[in-house]
Amino acid sequence: MKTTNTPVKWKRGLLVCLSVLTLTGSALLAQEATPAAAPPAEPTIEERLADIEAYMNNGERVTAAGTSKVAGPGPGHNAWQMTSTALVLFMTLPGLALFYGGLVRRKNVLSVLAQCLGIAGLVTILWWLCGYSLSFGAGNSIIGDFQYAFLNGVTPTAVGAGYHWISDSMWAMFQLTFAIITPALIVGAIAERMKFISILVFTALWMFAVYFPFTHMVWSTTGLMAGPLNPDAGIKAIDFAGGTVVHMTSGWSALVLCIILGKRKGYGKEPMSPHSMVLCMIGTGMLWVGWYGFNAGSALGADGIASNAFTTTTLSAAVGGFIWAVMEWITRGKPSVLGLCSGIVSGLVVITPACGFVTANAAVIMGILAGIIPFFAVAYLKRIFGYDDALDTFGIHGVGGTLGAILTGIFADPATNSVVTDLKEGLVVENLKAVVLTIVWSVAATAVIAYIVKFTIGLRPNAETEETGLDLVEHGESGYEH
Numbered sequence: 001m002k003t004t005n006t007p008v009k010w011k012r013g014l015l016v017c018l019s020v021l022t023l024t025g026s027a028l029l030a031q032e033a034t035p036a037a038a039p040p041a042e043p044t045i046e047e048r049l050a051d052i053e054a055y056m057n058n059g060e061r062v063t064a065a066g067t068s069k070v071a072g073p074g075p076g077h078n079a080w081q082m083t084s085t086a087l088v089l090f091m092t093l094p095g096l097a098l099f100y101g102g103l104v105r106r107k108n109v110l111s112v113l114a115q116c117l118g119i120a121g122l123v124t125i126l127w128w129l130c131g132y133s134l135s136f137g138a139g140n141s142i143i144g145d146f147q148y149a150f151l152n153g154v155t156p157t158a159v160g161a162g163y164h165w166i167s168d169s170m171w172a173m174f175q176l177t178f179a180i181i182t183p184a185l186i187v188g189a190i191a192e193r194m195k196f197i198s199i200l201v202f203t204a205l206w207m208f209a210v211y212f213p214f215t216h217m218v219w220s221t222t223g224l225m226a227g228p229l230n231p232d233a234g235i236k237a238i239d240f241a242g243g244t245v246v247h248m249t250s251g252w253s254a255l256v257l258c259i260i261l262g263k264r265k266g267y268g269k270e271p272m273s274p275h276s277m278v279l280c281m282i283g284t285g286m287l288w289v290g291w292y293g294f295n296a297g298s299a300l301g302a303d304g305i306a307s308n309a310f311t312t313t314t315l316s317a318a319v320g321g322f323i324w325a326v327m328e329w330i331t332r333g334k335p336s337v338l339g340l341c342s343g344i345v346s347g348l349v350v351i352t353p354a355c356g357f358v359t360a361n362a363a364v365i366m367g368i369l370a371g372i373i374p375f376f377a378v379a380y381l382k383r384i385f386g387y388d389d390a391l392d393t394f395g396i397h398g399v400g401g402t403l404g405a406i407l408t409g410i411f412a413d414p415a416t417n418s419v420v421t422d423l424k425e426g427l428v429v430e431n432l433k434a435v436v437l438t439i440v441w442s443v444a445a446t447a448v449i450a451y452i453v454k455f456t457i458g459l460r461p462n463a464e465t466e467e468t469g470l471d472l473v474e475h476g477e478s479g480y481e482h
Contacts, residue, residue: 043067058301060164072157074165077301081166081174084297088177091290092116092184099283099341100188103391106275107469108192109479115187115199120180122200126207127176134208135175135215136161141224141234144216163300174297175215182211182246188391189254192272193264193466196474198459202257202449209445210253214245214438225434228419236423237434238412240309241298243353243405248438251398253446255389260450261459263388265466272390277337284341288317291348295355305417309355312363313348316355319364320347323371331379339375342396346374349400354408357420362411369407374400405435 043051043063050062055074063069097116101109123131130149137144148154154161154168162171183203190199217224218239225244227236239245264272274280295313299306324343325335350370351363358366378395382388389395409431414421423430453459460466465473472478 058303073159073167077165078167080302081170084293085174087290087293091287092181095283095286095290098279100391102276102279103274104191110475110477111470114475116184119184119203123180127179132172134212136220138222143213182250185250185397186254188393189258189389190261191390195461198453202453205449210249214249218245227423235430235433237430239353240356241295241352243401244434244438247349247397247401249442251394251401252439252442254393256443256446257450258389259387267388305356311360312351312355315363316351316367317344317347319367320370323368324375327375343371346370346396346400350404353404357412357417359413359416366407373403405431
């Protein structure tokens with residue numbers, strides 16, 4: 001007969017329970033004994049005041065990241081950046097579109113508007129896809145990488161990608177508007193005679209071959225020509241708002257493309273006068289207003305440098321327009337509205353790379369030169385060499401941008417912008433190096449791309465289409481009721 005030892009079983013169960021309770025208590029005690037991670041130390045009053053001073057002066061924060069009481073974008077500086085971004089987009093749509101649209105014949109006015117609109121859409125897609133990343137990713141001295149592809153990591157609450165107090169998202173969008181207007185400028189040289197699809201294909205290839213590399217080289221912290229940003233830059237040049245990146249690349253590329261494309265049908269044999277100087281003048285006014293976002297916005301904050309850029313931009317534009325008209329008065333007997341418009345845009349182009357680095361007096365001198373040298377390029381140079389730069393893109397942006405880049409090296413003043421202090425010695429030579437590299441690269445890349453497009457899908461529409469006008473044939477619309 002089997003018997004059960006109940007007292008023994010009871011004792012064993014009690015021991016098990018006691019063991020479990022002991023282990024649990026030890027774990028709880030150990031947990032209590034381990035100190036919790038201390039929260040980040042609150043910034044001191046001095047640090048918080050220093051942050052406010054940094055914001056007021058558009059300088060770098062003092063408080064360590066993660067503890068600043070004003071860690072995100074600064075409202076005032078960021079608001080100016082948002083305004084500037086809208087102004088630069090306004091330069092292209094509708095400013096440049098109307099400026100160019102008024103200068104072509106009425107049968108091609110919509111084609112110019114469509115080209116500006118199409119480029120805006122295409123470039124935006126490329127910028128989101130990888131253009132921003134190739135422009136501002138670390139990469140190497142020539143081109144960025146794909147770390148920001150699809151705008152990965154570019155957030156509206158983060159700062160520092162562009163400057164201390166502006167949102168990374170606004171920096172990306174601000175730079176996008178520059179990317180949009182640059183290839184759109186080329187449209188002026190080849191107006192009235194290039195297929196819409198060919199312009200889009202050319203633009204896509206050109207952005208990768210020219211624009212993205214130059215944006216990186218001039219404005220990235222690892223760029224080859226980013227003198228103020230990269231201590232190891234091979235060419236220590238300065239370019240405040242795009243003399244090389246925007247105007248020289250587009251202007252010199254426009255010259256090459258219009259030569260390869262050939263002259264308009266009937267060029268030199270029949271009148272090709274602007275169909276609406278009213279539209280051209282309205283577009284000029286929009287460009288001038290929008291240019292404040294272009295130039296003063298490149299200060300990346302509403303500070304004294306932005307105010308200086310605003311001032312120098314105004315002076316150079318006004319003087320350039322006046323002097324160009326005087327040159328016409330002297331050489332042709334009459335000042336034209338077209339001359340006034342051309343001179344204003346020329347003054348804006350010439351001051352662009354220098355606006356945040358030079359004094360008001362220097363801006364006046366640059367405006368005078370902007371009204372003289374590009375005038376001769378437009379009035380005589382294309383006549384001498386026989387190329388058909390339809391709307392004077394090369395004469396104004398190519399010649400004017402080159403002139404501005406050289407004058408920036410001459411007139412940049414450390415008293416105006418402290419960035420110039422360590423770069424002033426030898427700056428003229430460095431900017432000349434940047435000019436030469438920009439010309440050679442832009443010309444060579446554009447020639448290759450133009451011939452690729454020419455021998456694949458073709459550059460020009462047929463003669464009948466060109467005679468009828470691009471509006472009806474390519475877009476099925478007419479700009480005006482007949």
